[in-house]
Amino acid sequence: MSATAQPEVVTRFAPSPTGFLHIGGARTALFSWLYARHHDGRFLLRIEDTDKARSTGAAIEAILEGMRWLGLDWDGHEYYQSQFAARHAEVANDLLARGHAYRCYMTAEELSAGRERAQAERRPYRVESPWRERSDGDADRPFVVRLKAPREGETAIEDRVQGRVVVQNGELDDMVLLRSDGSPTYMLAVVVDDHDMGVTHVIRGDDHLNNAFRQLGIIRAMGWPEPVYAHVPLIHGQDGAKMSKRHGATGVMDYHELGFLPEALSNYLLRLGWGHGDEEIISREDAVRWFDLDHVGKSPSRFDTKKLENLNGHYIREADDGRLAGLVAPRVAPLIGRDLSTAEIELLVRAMPELKPRAKTLNELAENTTFLYRSRPLDFEEKAAQLLAGEAPRLLARAWAALNALDEWSALATEAAVRSTAEVAGVKLGQVAQPLRAALTGRATSPGIFDVLALLGREESLARIADRMDGAE
């Protein structure tokens, strides 16, 4: 270790396993990850499972899956908060012993009565326990351990994102540290774990800013070093309210399901609330190189699916054809009612250069490939059927004849044949090409028609055309 070494940066992501990895959580995880990587520090993952009733193993798996999908690797093993209960109690008892906490014997009824009274008198509610100054409680009765928070003065936080934030201590109440069953609350657990894990920078959602003041109470009472705080603004839905279920897809894996690439979501999330000049397309490498807390915006930002789609389209175009085929094949299967064979996947790879510029999601891409795998007779969408009416069958017959006479079957060769067919028939290329597209794909839109011809191959192409041409001629 060199003499000039800065203290190591340690960040963490601490989700509670009560559901999937939320899009907002994913972004704070991304920021924490980026900050640690930028500073050659460590990024830790801690599962906050102190609420045994709501935590599930499935949720833990879902969160880890989301993290892995986004490429947010954590250092070391993941920590489970519930395993540190004894340590949490130890800290609470230490606080108790040193007079920074007290046993509170207030009943649930007393608590709610106080709350209702405050409500009726229209004044802010704050727990005021008579036990704060008493120590003559009956140890046989249930009690909780509360922090004896300072009443005078104020507490300030120098937040790396929000700036200096000050709260009057009188606003803070004596929060519960240990529940009546002896289990630790979140407030106690986070602080103890962050300290024990050596976390130097607490980067989390803005909704925790108020908690930070309470947590500082514990930190100071214990005489521990205060972490650097960075409370990043929340992500809002289109209506400007905190993103939630009713905004539709809010889970990271929902976006996987919808056909988004992880690098697209990641790039999008990075740009939401953070910017680096005019840069829009940012690689992971550049993100690590450029990321800093100073440029994190202070206001919440709205989630814009259109921009995400645009980014996704970009990354799809950039993606390797083989990789895309691997991702798309499973999405094609349900559309055609069977799995793709090895040969068909190879065809998908070959078709990819023509297919990928035309899709914004993998699902759209899958949808656009089905013409390659459908069996005759094709079914035709409305617009395609229209293209096959009128003169089309007659023109198709002429095109068929020209194509059938070809020695070589390539995009170049078929193009020459179709062009001359149109010329000889005295019509514009489109008048032949459009019916051809409809006959070959069943759709009114598709990749370039000569590429379609080449991809489908001579036999299948001629057969599909024959199905729709005027046999009399």
Add this chain to the structure above:
RNA sequence: GGCCCCAUCGUCUAGCGGUCUAGGACGUCGCCCUUUCACGGCGAAAACACGGGUUCGAUUCCCGUUGGGGUCACCA
């Protein structure tokens, strides 16, 4: 409601007292390319919430108003 936070085009943002007739991106609308749809290229419309200060000078600093958001558990 108390407390806390926020405020540049419809959206994401650049801007960190003069370089701003405010830049980029998405979206929207034109045009070009073109057998369709995309991709790509070119162009257009589009913002400093309002009112006071401070200053020679405010988008940038301060205060207020308005608007928006967050938070007020023996949940995390």
